[in-house]
Amino acid sequence: MGKIIHDPTVIWFPSPVILVSCSDNNIDNIITIAWTGVICSRPPQISISLRPATFSYGLILKSQEFVINIPQESLLNSVKKCGSISGKNFDKWKECHFTKEKAQKVKVPLIKECHINFECKVVKTLELGTHTMFIGEVINIHISSEIVENSCIKIPTLIYSPKGAQYGRVIKFNEK
Numbered sequence: 001m002g003k004i005i006h007d008p009t010v011i012w013f014p015s016p017v018i019l020v021s022c023s024d025n026n027i028d029n030i031i032t033i034a035w036t037g038v039i040c041s042r043p044p045q046i047s048i049s050l051r052p053a054t055f056s057y058g059l060i061l062k063s064q065e066f067v068i069n070i071p072q073e074s075l076l077n078s079v080k081k082c083g084s085i086s087g088k089n090f091d092k093w094k095e096c097h098f099t100k101e102k103a104q105k106v107k108v109p110l111i112k113e114c115h116i117n118f119e120c121k122v123v124k125t126l127e128l129g130t131h132t133m134f135i136g137e138v139i140n141i142h143i144s145s146e147i148v149e150n151s152c153i154k155i156p157t158l159i160y161s162p163k164g165a166q167y168g169r170v171i172k173f174n175e176k
C-alpha cells in the first residue's frame, strides 16, 4: 500500500459537529463547531475551539458560559447555515426557525429542536494559535426521553470531515 506524504495538518479525520448556543445576556447566537471533544470524565469537561474573529467568541468570552446542542440529521441545513453566516449580521434563531428553551444553570438558551443539550461553564481558556480553546465543565444535561431506548440514544448523530466538507452520520455496525 503506497502512502502519500502530506504537510502537517488536522483536516483528515471525521469529528463531531455541534451547535453551540451563546449569549451576552442581550444577544443570543449559535455557531457550528467541529473542533470539539470530550477531554475529561470527572469533572466532565468538553472543549470547543473558536477563531477570535467569530461573533460567538466575544459572547463566550464575556459570559463564560455556552450550551452544546447535538444536532440530529434532520438539522443538517441549519448546521450549514449556522456555520456560514454570522450573528453580527443575522439572527440565526430566526433564520433556522429555532426555539429558545430556558436552561436551568446558565443564562444561555438551549436549542429546543436539538434532542441533547449540555449546559457548560468555562473553566479555562487557552489561546492556541488560529483558534482559542474554551474548556467547559458540563454542569447540566438535557436529553429528550423520546430518543432514549434501553439506555442508548436511538437517533443517528452527525459527524463532519473537513476534507471535502463531508457530513455523515454515526451508525451502529450491526444496523442494516
Ligand SMILES: Cc1cc2nc3c(=O)[nH]c(=O)nc-3n(C[C@H](O)[C@H](O)[C@H](O)COP(=O)(O)O)c2cc1C
Pocket: 017, 029, 030, 031, 032, 033, 034, 035, 036, 049, 050, 051, 053, 054, 055, 056, 057, 079, 080, 082, 083, 084, 085, 086, 087, 088, 160
Ligand atoms: C461544519 C462546520 C464546522 C465548523 N467548525 C468551526 C470550529 O470548530 N471553530 C470555529 O471557530 N468555526 C467553525 N466553523 C465556522 C463558523 O461556524 C462560522 O465562521 C460561523 O459563521 C461563525 O458564526 P458567528 O460569527 O455568528 O460566531 C465551522 C463551520 C462549519 C460549517
